[in-house]
Amino acid sequence: MTLTTCPTGSTQGAAMPAKTTHPPELNKAAEGSAGPILPFKTINPHDQPPAADQITIKNISRPCYGVYDDFVRFADNPAPEPHRAGLYWHGANRAGDPIDQRIGGPLHIEALSHDEHSGNFGRLLRFRDSTGQWKEWLVPMALLAGNGEALRSELLSRGYTYNDRYKAHILSHIMQSQPRERLIAAIRTGWHGDGTAFVLPQTTLGDTQYRFQAEHAHDSHLSTRGTLDAWRSQIGERCSGNPILILSACTGFAGALLKPAKQQAVGGAGLNLLGKSSQGKTTALQVAASIWGSPETVRNWSATGNGLEALAASLNDTLLPLDELSQSSPYDAGNMVYLLANGTGKQRAKRTGGMRPASRWRLMVLSSGERTLSAHMAEGGKKAKAGQEARLLDVPAVDRPYGAFDQLHGLPDGAGLSNALKQATSEQYGLTGQAFARQLMKYKGDLPNEYSELCRLPAFQVSDGVEARAAGTFALLALGGELATSFGLTGWREGEAIEAAVTGFNLWRDHRGTGNTEDRQILEAIADFIDRHGDSRFSDLDQPASAGPLIRDRAGYWRNTAEGRTYYLTSGGLKEAGAGHELKAIIATLDAAGWITERNAGKNSVKRRVHGKMTSLYAIQPQEVA
Template identity: 45%
Template sequence: MTTSNVTPLVPKASAPEIDRPCFRVYDDHQTTKTGQKLRAGVYWHGLRHGKGDSEPVEVDQWICSPLHVTAITSCEGGHFGRLLRLRNTLGRWREWAMPMAMLKGSGEDLRGELLGMGVEIDPDGFKQLNRYIQSQHPKRQVTAATATGWHDAQLFIMPGENIGQGDAILQTEAHDLGDFTKAGNLDGWRQQLARYCAGNPLLILGVCAALAGPLLYPTRQQSGGVNLWGKSSTGKSSIEQAAASVWGHGEHFLRTWNATGNGLEGIATQRNDALLVLDELGEADPAKVGDIVYALANGTGRARANRAGGARTANRWRVSVLSSGELTLAAKIAEAGKRIKAGQEVRLLDVSAARAFGCWDRLHGLPDGAALSKIIKRASVTHYGHAGPEFVRQLLAGEGLEGMPEALEKLRAEYPARNGLEGRAADRFALLALAGELAIDFGLLPMDPDSVRVALLALFEEWQGERSGDTCEDAAIKAQLLEFVTRHGEAHFSELGIPTDKVRDRAGWWRQDGESRVWLLTAEGLRRAVPGFEQRTVLDVLDAAGWIAERDKGGKRSKRVKVEGRALWLYHLAPVEG
């Protein structure tokens, strides 16, 4: 056998035809027709013109390692970008949807991201990199998603993974949203972590909070969640890590309350339709924590101006929140001398973490709660990142998302609520129960059917049992009025019908009615007694409580009274302690 009969295993690279000037990308080493060897990468093949009539000189400038522009990305006529396919220093290919805005100025931010991804760039040729990317106009067009989660009812987008049908990709300025990582396997997660949910309502609560994120969109529910509060070293962090392991690494997926509102907005956008775990409520700024709770639940970031004075596009998200701390949200807000509002209370529900063994009710044969916490923490950093995506796949593989509102409504009917605030809390518990029961149906939680529903209904009843029938605002209004007349009854009031000049800053009068007093407050006196609330709201609460002793014949909640020759409209109030 002669050499001429042998077919080479690796064909020799053919000399590229170059129509200068142009950009070219070579995935392998090349040899030009003139014998010049070119290493793999992006090249600028140009011509340099000399002085006079001299012939132009060919220039072959290496710009960076192999990088292809494979598609144009955009979203609703904006957010244009380019889908890049690149090879890193280790020879591995990956994709990144790059916003075109990163090419502004010198493109330094772009180069920083590419270098971080393993692209090698000529320090002297960075301007050509910008020109190369902007010169590429591939025929393929891909929809750019600016946040994780549902793009429509058939497609759920994650960093590096799309679940469902549709040609779209997550486009972000950061190339690596490394929160959604995976290790181990789903079976390991079920056997070493999820099985301990049986008999442990708070662990069920945490895992269901993680799984509830993808249900916010189809059930049309608002962002929000729960705050596990109680003594330290009882297992709260283990529950947080168990929840985090549904989507990523049990420790790395966690975030802390010790962050700015803007920072948490950015994190919430990256966790859209998934889970936001916030550790240690005690580290939050008490003066700002209430506003942060509102912002996280409302799902819209603060409006900000761009350099031209116009409005930037605000961040948007839907996210399930799991928080922990030694304090309730109300106690944290009180550190700043403020009072919690009903809207804040219902958006982040305080759930006591005090159970039989720390956070646990059932130890599964282990000696104590600390041993169970240790096992769960170990599993959360060994098998993670599988349950959440699989939950979404099963949602799409089944009957789809259309029946989710009806399923939630059916569960919600089991939760008795005494007022609107409890009704919204019931919505949250029912959503978590729906997530858990679906997870049982999908084979993710090794538990008996209805066990999640029963556990969360019991938690809701315990939460409800720790409250009065009043909302926090109702209770505050009644408490303020009662305190005002108790503390200032002699200073700012006098007995009706007995003239006196000893009352300063008069708020009204009083009259004896059997063994109790009826306080007759002026409109200004009522505002002083219950500051911080709209007067109509105050009257609605007092009316519902039965504290309005008399009213006008026409139904008006004040009554005209003759006082020292004058006819005044006064509120006749009979507050009751307890």
């Protein structure tokens, strides 16, 4: 028996919002806890039939499926009541009498889709949810495998309702549909079609034949609210005069430039805003996040590697803001940085055999933290590699006149500016990034050449390989900010984004120092170890053991002198503090830096009597790391 899709009823467009009425009893004060609890009754306007002369009568070629957006009658079925809007199976019983079985709400199959390589086939569904609102979903055909439970689960989560007894018909309806319209499925956000389309979960900018296709409801928060003018006046203009805020916002713009300006296929780079808490770092992240979406776009580093991979893939060509680096595992932090910067996830096996394509992405990362990446990794006994530090650049952010801020724009203090920006970013978001992408599609300039010119600025001329990579990142931030300003999006003066990028580069370079990277890591690790454990794993060298508190996992002792406190570390404590470096290298670095203050002849250690026993210790006075 051949199935066909019947002509659908006349499309009425988006439904009016559902109206809710309450039984009169609910409007009265309760007469006692023993009284009945009456349910709310929701009345959908499409549940109320119009006048008889306004109901469409359809001719049906059975058997088939039909989709109707309003009440309808069928010419060969003399039912006394009109049929509600919805998806119907039109069949007949053994006697030939018509059967018109309602499967669920209206469910249109609008288009067939596949990706640019003729894979990842899908169908564009348009349906009305249980509140009466129309929704669209480009569903991968892979969800129809088996009994279709995965598909129905997603439809339910999106608000579609159906008669569970006839749920198998939903699968049949989609499988046998052959819509004429064709779409190109985009399984990632961002640039497609050689820059002719910028795809987001809820919309496509540019060439609308590209549509976002996803198995699950998308929660990347790349949504919009407010107006462009309000974002510029309430957020953008308040960034002016504040290099850290401008630098953060530039990171948001730069994600969309990785492909057209840097011609990068995958990967990215990022900044880690460094400094004490409650100084404006998180506010800076929210400012950057508001370019593309809501404040919920700001996540924290506590995500697992797999979760972070999925998150990065969902934000392709935009920005991934991550708060509090210290919430990541110190054992995994370095690998997570490599993962984000390299832009390619792990290959995983399919349930049916074979390998799934690895996730891929391009994006910028904006992080915050109280410690550097290397210091955080040291807590787990790991040492950061130069490549990891070059991919997540530590920028001291809270040593400005007002925490992370230089100018308050008429507000009483840094907290006032922070609160104003937090409020504004909760009300104005998403539209600025979309406008930036639209303007990039129209832009006639040579973006790769403009990026190269910024890289050649005197401020970015360096000879060290790590510094050259960092300079390239800050040059891209400068380009993003200057382009956004020229598009009328920021409210900044011309050149202000370049100045902020140069400031950020200098802050990073000054903090990094000009010495050997491994030496600096060792010194930072030792200083951080003593800062964290100086009161819990050390005790007064001159105090009897019975006089002080019990020390667990002892790392050494201390003694106050006229020059300050000296820490006497055991060899085990020193090796632990050195975060995975060899003890010989640790001692050589401490010696070269002048941190070893006492020693016996020909030795780097000193003998001290500890509880009646002579013990070899390393006498250290930490200094500021250059």
